[in-house]
Amino acid sequence: MNIIWVLAGNTIRSMLRKKDFYVFFILLLLLLFLLWSETFFGIQDIVRYIKDMGYFFSCFFSVIIAIVFSARQVPDEIADKTIYPLIAKPVSRAHLLLGRYTGSLLASSLAFTLFYILYTGVVILKAGSLDPVVAVQAWIFGICSLGIVCAVSMFLSLCLTLSAAVTMSFLLYFFIMWFSTTIRKMIISAEGIKIFFTNALYYIMPHYEFFDLRVRIAHSWEAVPVSIFTAAVMYAVIYSSMILYFCHLRLKKKIL
Amino acid sequence: MMKMFSESLTNKLCIVLGTGLVLILASRVDNYHYDALSRKGFFQKDFLYRSLGEARRLFSQYSFMTADIYLHGGFYPDDYDIVHKGTSPMHEQNGAGHEKHEHIEGHEVFGHHEHEHDEDAEGAGPAGGRKVEEVAGIPKWNILPYIGDALHISRHIHLHGEEEKEVLPWLYYAVRLDPHNVTAYSIGGYWLGRRLGKVDEAIKLLAEGIRNNPYAMDLYYDIGRLYFFEKKDTARALIFFKKALRLLESGEYDRFDKNKVYLALSACYKNTDEPAKAAGYRAKVRLAPEPGEK
Amino acid sequence: MNESILSASGMFYTYHSSGKKISALNGIDLSVRKGDIFGFIGPNGAGKTTTIKLLLGILTPQKGKIDILAGDPSDTGTRRKIGYMPEIANYYRYLTPAELLAMYGNIFGLNKKLLKQKIKELLLLVGLGKETNRLMGTFSKGMMQKVSFAQALINDPELLILDEPTSGLDPLARINMRDVIKDLAGRGKTVFFSSHELSEIEMICDDVAIIKEGKILESGKLKDIIENKGTAMTLEQYFLNIMREPTEC
Numbered sequence: 001m002n003i004i005w006v007l008a009g010n011t012i013r014s015m016l017r018k019k020d021f022y023v024f025f026i027l028l029l030l031l032l033f034l035l036w037s038e039t040f041f042g043i044q045d046i047v048r049y050i051k052d053m054g055y056f057f058s059c060f061f062s063v064i065i066a067i068v069f070s071a072r073q074v075p076d077e078i079a080d081k082t083i084y085p086l087i088a089k090p091v092s093r094a095h096l097l098l099g100r101y102t103g104s105l106l107a108s109s110l111a112f113t114l115f116y117i118l119y120t121g122v123v124i125l126k127a128g129s130l131d132p133v134v135a136v137q138a139w140i141f142g143i144c145s146l147g148i149v150c151a152v153s154m155f156l157s158l159c160l161t162l163s164a165a166v167t168m169s170f171l172l173y174f175f176i177m178w179f180s181t182t183i184r185k186m187i188i189s190a191e192g193i194k195i196f197f198t199n200a201l202y203y204i205m206p207h208y209e210f211f212d213l214r215v216r217i218a219h220s221w222e223a224v225p226v227s228i229f230t231a232a233v234m235y236a237v238i239y240s241s242m243i244l245y246f247c248h249l250r251l252k253k254k255i256l
Numbered sequence: 257m258m259k260m261f262s263e264s265l266t267n268k269l270c271i272v273l274g275t276g277l278v279l280i281l282a283s284r285v286d287n288y289h290y291d292a293l294s295r296k297g298f299f300q301k302d303f304l305y306r307s308l309g310e311a312r313r314l315f316s317q318y319s320f321m322t323a324d325i326y327l328h329g330g331f332y333p334d335d336y337d338i339v340h341k342g343t344s345p346m347h348e349q350n351g352a353g354h355e356k357h358e359h360i361e362g363h364e365v366f367g368h369h370e371h372e373h374d375e376d377a378e379g380a381g382p383a384g385g386r387k388v389e390e391v392a393g394i395p396k397w398n399i400l401p402y403i404g405d406a407l408h409i410s411r412h413i414h415l416h417g418e419e420e421k422e423v424l425p426w427l428y429y430a431v432r433l434d435p436h437n438v439t440a441y442s443i444g445g446y447w448l449g450r451r452l453g454k455v456d457e458a459i460k461l462l463a464e465g466i467r468n469n470p471y472a473m474d475l476y477y478d479i480g481r482l483y484f485f486e487k488k489d490t491a492r493a494l495i496f497f498k499k500a501l502r503l504l505e506s507g508e509y510d511r512f513d514k515n516k517v518y519l520a521l522s523a524c525y526k527n528t529d530e531p532a533k534a535a536g537y538r539a540k541v542r543l544a545p546e547p548g549e550k
Numbered sequence: 551m552n553e554s555i556l557s558a559s560g561m562f563y564t565y566h567s568s569g570k571k572i573s574a575l576n577g578i579d580l581s582v583r584k585g586d587i588f589g590f591i592g593p594n595g596a597g598k599t600t601t602i603k604l605l606l607g608i609l610t611p612q613k614g615k616i617d618i619l620a621g622d623p624s625d626t627g628t629r630r631k632i633g634y635m636p637e638i639a640n641y642y643r644y645l646t647p648a649e650l651l652a653m654y655g656n657i658f659g660l661n662k663k664l665l666k667q668k669i670k671e672l673l674l675l676v677g678l679g680k681e682t683n684r685l686m687g688t689f690s691k692g693m694m695q696k697v698s699f700a701q702a703l704i705n706d707p708e709l710l711i712l713d714e715p716t717s718g719l720d721p722l723a724r725i726n727m728r729d730v731i732k733d734l735a736g737r738g739k740t741v742f743f744s745s746h747e748l749s750e751i752e753m754i755c756d757d758v759a760i761i762k763e764g765k766i767l768e769s770g771k772l773k774d775i776i777e778n779k780g781t782a783m784t785l786e787q788y789f790l791n792i793m794r795e796p797t798e799c
Contacts, residue, residue, distance in 0.1 A: 041461070085698070184394075
């Protein structure tokens with residue numbers, strides 16, 4: 001376990017020393033300022049679009065960091081040959097994988113948390129209040145989503161080239177966000193053999209959309225019920241673990 | 257080479273996002289003095305407008321649709337959604353259901369309903385609601401779709417009262433990006449003038465719509481309506497209704513459009529004490545179209 | 551006679567690339583005694599780095615057996631006692647040498663206070679005492695090589711495996727490294743290193759193995775190998791002669 005945390009710490013340090021995070025933080029700051037300062041038809045206190053767009057940008061920038069960061073971890077180690085002195089030490093490939101994954105997840109979660117704090121600050125300044133339960137749920141869900149994003153990006157980086165892995169990760173993310181609701185509706189209305197195929201597809205694909213609470217936050221809907229919230233978090237943990245297992249199988253076969 | 261790419265990917269993202277930000281910032285600097293009370297209006301051929309090119313029409317449509325989605329609390333139902341009967345926190349806060357919407361005085365004269373939605377259909381959803389309710393729900397053992405369905409917002413609600421202002425940013429961007437989006441101008445005028453009580457801003461918006469779309473009959477009608485009902489200025493209202501009539505007679509409009517203009521003119525002439533003219537236009541109102549008419 | 555700390559027998563390894571099979575090792579036998587400095591030499595592409603990767607458990611031989619420190623190299627417990635200096639000294643450019651050594655030290659689970667002291671000593675030993683807090687992205691090749699040597703020593707290993715340790719070093723640094731290696735051997739450590747610098751091999755090694763095209767041509771005490779041929783010659787001369795002989799199929 002100690003080895004995993006050492007590698008994770010190294011990954012976080014690399015994020016902080018590279019400029020990606022700061023660029024997105026400044027971009028988000030500027031975007032939130034623009035959204036906050038805008039008035040429409042002389043009417044003040046219009047807040048939903050800030051809640052909506054602010055949350056979207058916070059999540060989106062975190063996802064960019066997560067995908068780009070996690071997809072680079074193992075390929076960069078191999079390309080730079082920094083993997084050799086590492087695995088010559090008592091570090092197994094599983095340690096390496098888990099350490100880099102944990103580091104990517106913590107790094108992108110840290111970025112998301114900071115973005116989220118900035119976002120909630122702006123929303124509270126403009127709107128006066130934010131449902132704390134929904135806010136906390138949205139934060140936890142954001143991290144769960146990043147967990148799956150990091151795992152999937154890492155897996156794709158082990159199967160494809162770096163650029164292909166990053167591209168596929170983004171495409172997959174947007175495809176799921178836009179079409180998963182349609183696929184679920186297809187399950188409801190499917191008949192015969194189609195039920196099997198639609199369900200199989202639904203179970204295989206990563207459900208990023210579960211963790212998107214944009215509508216609840218922006219439009220002041222009630223919080224997610226505890227049972228569903230717990231089930232969704234468990235899904236994130238189980239799915240990420242499965243993907244990491246496949247990553248491990250893939251890395252084991254890789255000739256270094 | 258991997259490292260070079262991975263570094264340049266960040267650079268590329270920075271360039272793309274940075275360029276977008278510069279364009280938006282530049283448009284803000286360019287238009288900082290264009291506010292709600294500016295004579296220049298909301299539509300400007302600024303950096304944002306020019307940089308998007310014809311794609312801005314797509315964004316304008318998207319903004320308009322988003323305004324509609326916002327009106328429905330972030331969810332727009334379709335035939336496959338399972339509609340849950342019940343109230344949302346907003347309904348409970350405002351104490352309003354469909355049936356409790358305020359009716360603007362005199363709207364019966366125009367003969368049409370304030371709302372496009374069926375007032376009795378609280379919680380029933382859009383057309384085809386019965387079809388929706390017949391579709392089976394997802395069983396709990398099919399855990400993933402069940403979780404997805406449980407997380408998905410699927411209640412049909414409307415914003416009420418002060419909350420209706422939340423649709424405005426998207427209507428603003430709809431007209432900002434496409435000056436020929438007549439529907440956006442019309443709907444924007446409705447929400448500003450008739451729902452939120454911002455009559456001056458509504459008139460300014462519709463006036464800009466008319467400047468950009470001089471042959472849009474609906475906009476003349478809408479602005480005339482505002483003068484008639486909100487400003488109580490029959491003379492001004494009559495000017496706009498007459499213009500609407502001229503466009504009506506020179507263009508191809510259906511029976512509903514004709515009826516509303518005739519009724520409006522009838523109401524105006526009633527106020528100006530010209531009963532003959534009022535009766536004349538009232539007589540032109542038909543429930544059904546004439547043979548060969550739309 | 552010292553016990554054998556490293557023994558490999560009948561090692562075979564084949565790379566598969568674009569549908570082709572490249573036979574890197576064809577039955578390698580190695581034996582290294584405790585406390586010896588073992589030189590491993592051969593021309594480019596002979597299989598030196600592949601052998602080292604097999605000894606470290608990075609690759610698994612298709613045939614053969616490897617025994618290091620009475621354990622299997624793929625076992626992480628065995629690797630706790632090994633220090634490795636790779637041929638290409640590439641480390642995380644966003645770290646300082648102190649941070650890198652601290653990271654590796656933490657992997658070994660070393661005590662924090664002792665680790666801090668050890669890092670100081672190691673960096674002084676390799677001549678990087680003044681560069682402790684400088685990012686390695688600004689280091690030259692020689693400086694990276696020194697960092698590489700320092701990280702190989704962080705866990706005070708029983709067996710040191712060095713792949714071309716003096717490559718890129720200035721003459722003073724080479725002398726320093728040779729002295730350190732001799733000192734380590736004197737303290738009972740075993741050093742296994744591959745190099746193209748035959749003069750260095752001749753200066754410090756006790757035993758040597760010569761590899762060509764995946765086969766060990768000669769192996770044993772350096773003195774015996776050179777003097778066996780009767781005439782007095784340097785290792786370089788002997789190596790050139792043996793390379794010119796055709797290899798048995």
